[in-house]
Amino acid sequence: MKDKVWIFDTTLRDGEQALKASLTEDDKIQLAHTISRLNVDVMEVGFPVSSPADFRSVQRIATEVKGPIICGLARAVAKDIEACGEALRPAEQGRIHTFIATSPLHLEHKLRMSLDDATAMAVKSIQLARNYTDDVEFSCEDAGRTPHWDLCRIVEKAIDAGASTINLPDTVGYVTPDEYAAMIHHLMNNVPNIDKARLSVHCHNDLGLAVANSIAAVQAGARQIECTINGIGERAGNCSLEEVAMIMKMREDHLKVHTDIRSEEIYRASRQVAKICNMPVQPNKAIVGENAFAHSSGIHQDGVLKAQNTYEIMSPESVGVPNNQLNMTSRSGRHVIEHRLEELGYQKSDYDMDSLYSSFLALADQKGTVYDYDLEAMIYFNQIKDKDEKYQLEFVNSTSNSQSVASSTIGMTIDGESKQEAATGNGPVEASFLAIERLTGMSVEMIEYNLEATGQGASSLGQVNIIAKYDGRPYHGAGIAADVVEASVRAMIRVYNLIYRAQKVSDLKQQRKAG
Ligand SMILES: CC(=O)SCCNC(=O)CCNC(=O)[C@H](O)C(C)(C)COP(=O)(O)OP(=O)(O)OC[C@H]1O[C@@H](n2cnc3c(N)ncnc32)[C@H](O)[C@@H]1OP(=O)(O)O
């Protein structure tokens, strides 16, 4: 049986300390229920002495939330311990977590006392806490910068006083993994009663080492990790719960430890914490970031389509993410487009891949990510460059401003020959249409012009539908592009190509009549 590592979530205490605005009581109770669904072992939910509101929140969570041990934080002073004990009284299992700084820097400049004085305060506060609960945790604040022998002295006394969990915070995120391991090993080898307590670590991320330090401490013998969802917390935050939970899940065989975390609840908890705490998760955040299961380059996408574990060490479902994403960008290959169209119900006969792919790349270069509706619009509006078309767009270069006329230069190939014309107009669309008239030598009568978005939000495309008359007959042209002027030009060129086709048909009919 592999050793269990306890997960001590402090999202609602250390995590909340970092918020610009404290959470309301309702916010905390909602998050407490969500966090408990992760099956964390301990949930630290506040600092009861700090305010009546925090006292009430702790008390309400202690009353309503079942499952985890409910924990409150207290300085090594009687009023803090008493407030904590009272607030936790309704809990099925309550833990009082008391702490005092032990580093020379904090002792001299913040507490202005000796280590012996701090140790005496710690012993008294632990003994007082034991009047409320058997489950008392003691933290040596700033342990990361405390000489190991000083730690040994206060830890031994704290265990003798009744602390069953000894927490060694790297309060300012200064320690490296090897130093953390050395600290744990030193305590395990030099504190006589160390086996009576579970060693815990509480790592901050000021140097980006919180998760690495937590795992190093576990490898050295610690069996509780204090962490927060999305890694929120003071300054650069704490150790991220989702990251250490998935490290121990995915590398259980190597680490020889496990947790009881329900990983499929991670993503939902992460999004709720991000929303309620107004702390958005960065896109490349491990496990829960928007990009965590998004594959963008063609080689990765092709690999994932053939075998998911080529580029995914865990399934998105294992952390509660509905599915992975294959973002269609200019770095995507043909396979992912074919796969996406197949999922959308298209047969290979519905499109010409080479033409579609070149149009796809042009669009992707323009707008970054190509969405399903873009692909479908390209197929439906036949924006695939048909090699037989007489008129083909090369470029649109239009300008407009509210103080003067607009101008536009249109480049086209006509029967394979590149030509360009410029014109001015009341707007860039009218200027572009006039330039097309000059290039084709034909003028059409605009009957209808319709512009709409093909998708959602700023990344959608402009879709233009035109009805125009030539020689008494209506023609319908459609075009799409990220730029609405280009979409209009594409639609109009479509009209001219249809006119040309109609003329060809008419000529053929005349020839047949003539004989
Ligand atoms: C590393 C951490 O995250 S620790 C947790 C941080 N969380 C909080 O601070 C919670 C919000 N804080 C508060 O509500 C307030 O600071 C309170 C209620 C805890 C204390 O408020 P006040 O009594 O006004 O004290 P204030 O915050 O100004 O200063 C802290 C005092 O506690 C003392 N102190 C700090 N840590 C400890 C400790 N672990 N044990 C005993 N005393 C401590 C300081 O020396 C200072 O005492 P002093 O006024 O005699 O110099």
Ligand SMILES: CC(C)C(=O)C(=O)O
């Ligand atoms: C009170 C302790 C656990 C703490 O939050 C820290 O030292 O960072």
